Amino acid sequence: MISQVFILSSQGDHLIYKDFRGEAGSDVVNLFYEKVTALTGDQPPVVMRHKDVHFVHVRQGGLYWVATTTADTSPFTIIEFLNRLTALVKDYCGSLSERSVQMNFALIYELLDEVVDYGYIQTTSSDILKNFIQTEAVSSKPFSLFDLSNVGLFGAETQQSKVAPSSAATRPIQSSRDQGGKSEIFVDVIERMLVVIGSNGVLMKADIEGEIKVKCYMPTCSEMRIGLNEEFSIGKSQLRGYGAAVRVDECSFHQAVRLDEFDSLRILRLCPSQGEQTVMQYQLSDDLPSAPPFRLFPTIERDNGGRLLMYMKLRCDLPPKSAGINVSATIPVPKGSVSLSQELSSPDQSAELQPQSRAVVWKIPRFPGGTQLSALFKLEVPGFSSASMLEVGPVSLSFELPKITATGLQIRFLRLSPFQPGPAQRWVRFGMRTFDSDHEVGPGPSEDPVQDCFHWWIHCLLYLSQQDDVCWTESVCCLTS
Template sequence: GAMSASAVYVLDLKGKVLICRNYRGDVDMSEVEHFMPILMEKEEEGTLSPILAHGGVRFMWIKHNNLYLVATSKKNACVSLVFSFLYKVVQVFSEYFKELEEESIRDNFVIIYELLDELMDFGYPQTTDSKILQEYITQEGHKLETGAPRPPATVTNAVSWRSEGIKYRKNEVFLDVIESVNLLVAHQSSLIFLFVFVQVSANGNVLRSEIVGSIKMRVFLSGMPELRLGLNDKVLFDNTGRGKSKSVELEDVKFHQCVRLSRFENDRTISFIPPDGEFELMSYRLNTHVKPLIWIESVIEKHSHSRIEYMIKAKSQFKRRSTANNVEIHIPVPNDADSPKFKTTVGSVKWVPENSEIVWSIKSFPGGKEYLMRAHFGLPSVEAEDKEGKPPISVKFEIPYFTTSGIQVRYLKIIEKSGYQALPWVRYITQNGDYQLRTQ
């Protein structure tokens, strides 16, 4: 690139390497051992200059406090760019770590590697504008509004979404993976007049089946922690092309501004300095072709406008080891229905006349089960058939320890310079979103 520095090093006063980043791989990393002897020799001769050479390798260097920052290059690197880069490193590191000296380098390896990558990712010619870079590193991927630059984060706090000096007696992180299932099934019931009884086909037409996923976090961590989240290999993000058939392809992935996007695009690592408290780390969408988790069949019989009967079958189509909790099946009934009678094998049924519906509640609904409910109402009026069509049956549920997508948290690493131990807690929940089965 325009920059073409092969590698960047931070050395202590004796010339020992504290940290280095090899960008191009075209210069032997051990070349830096010649830097200090040459520097001392030139200093004695009184011919010290900001560019030193050894064989075909050039060292461009600056000194800051008790550190040397050195870039090596082979070709004719654009010298002014390399130096503006080194000064930029000093400026950005100082903003992140208050004092840029040996100790802050030792304490912040993780973040320093990230920053060195970020500064390099950013493409050199622009790095001369520190405001843009500052904006880029603190609010990654949130492009500047053109024409209306946001004020840069204050120098004391480079991470605009998290303040300094946060302290907790107990360091903990809670992470919830929540998937909401949106389902729309076209009508699959028979409306039967008089006494004709028809068995209903179980497969209504699934018009829409999608999952909207969200990873929500509650963070109670002291200091400036660096978090890394690893998801299972089954998960593919949109632009990875078609993967293995077992894989899950997430669409519309959106991250909170704290996530380092360049790092994610590079190796799919989700790394970030989290805000304090509660926030949504990421959201995604996914079209699924799994069987609807809870399937409802309904047979509705209307008898010569004097009464109406419902037979509702609910079926859980997920694995036996999972259980849906707090299941509610909402079945619409005519406005003028009265004198209800109910019979069910499980749970309880109540009539909610103000919503013109009955609600069948099942506290705990294990996978692979099938339950029946019958309801009977009187219909006093002899009114014309309503042409508007009926509201759909809707279902509410929550299945803990379960995701439809198969997404799993492999690890959640928490790194903070004071080295405290922190506990990560991870939960999975699948719940209904807009979950509707239309009756005829």
């Protein structure tokens, strides 16, 4: 049973507040924000308590999504409700940004009225709610002249018209009254890789978690068939096919997915509902299909003046035609570090000392494959001692890699039912997300206090062309690592 639901910005601004039962006053909003900001560390606890009020929150889109309860309710139920609420808001508003929430506050209040009745959850299904929601979404996407760049002479199609913009999948779903929008399907292949490498170069830990998400903008349900690699295998069983093997340890599917063709042909069948849903999740541990894309060689010492010297050499082992972008290395430093001087190997790099997080952040906007960069950091640490050396590390590295998946998972084709009314636009697009800084890993067992702790979050978006059968271009082959 839920007493209140409210949404706060990262600065504590009140965006949405809904009181279902009147059991606690509105001052709990400020109380929650004070408790969150007073805590040390980057990630506050999901569940907190103040007297008889329990706070449960998730962080999505840079916002705090909070529910309160005074009853003996399972926190896992409320966490799942908040996650589904954020998915609903994203489906109906297009995004979870602060601007989108502010512009669609009336729509969000209407969603809360339909989803929760006197503290009891009624439904979180987009298909059911679209018949009752009357408020239209307000798009927060600004107009740009660059959107006209795909228009050629006399309206002729250009090469850029075959590429969907990055905001193509961040629009609201169609209501039951508005069927005039584009019929589109977006398939996301998202992989998160975590690799821990000791200072001696030995691989200590490797985990890959991936999922396939489908975002549907079709007004009516139509069967969709997604073809995966024929060599895709699950578990330690015998590998399939004659091509490059794609193996995972575990795999789970959405309840709506039909698997009658999966064992023999590796085809997923489903009738997607409007909005976003996770079709498949998979996991691979301690068996990397390829070597990590980056290697870090650190050297830590103390100079005659008592300063801490950190020499970092970073090598990119990607092919020469590939590149990592938005590369950021976070190096924990001793407590009390007051100043930083730096020597960087290229002018486009930057570095800064963040005293609150006790770390030096080294940023590289673009890192071509087959190259090497270096940096020398000199830190002034009052009261520096040999024990301070133990506070250095582990180093976490976050980056983005276009057109690559860690496991080599591919989408061979995506076909819609021939009974689909009207054409459905399908696009091919590749993108990437950076590592989520909330997922930090502490140092593992090592003789050296400095370790290489790599966090790899790869995000490939596959948007299908307008043809009935997908005609994959050469760029699709870049999915394999």
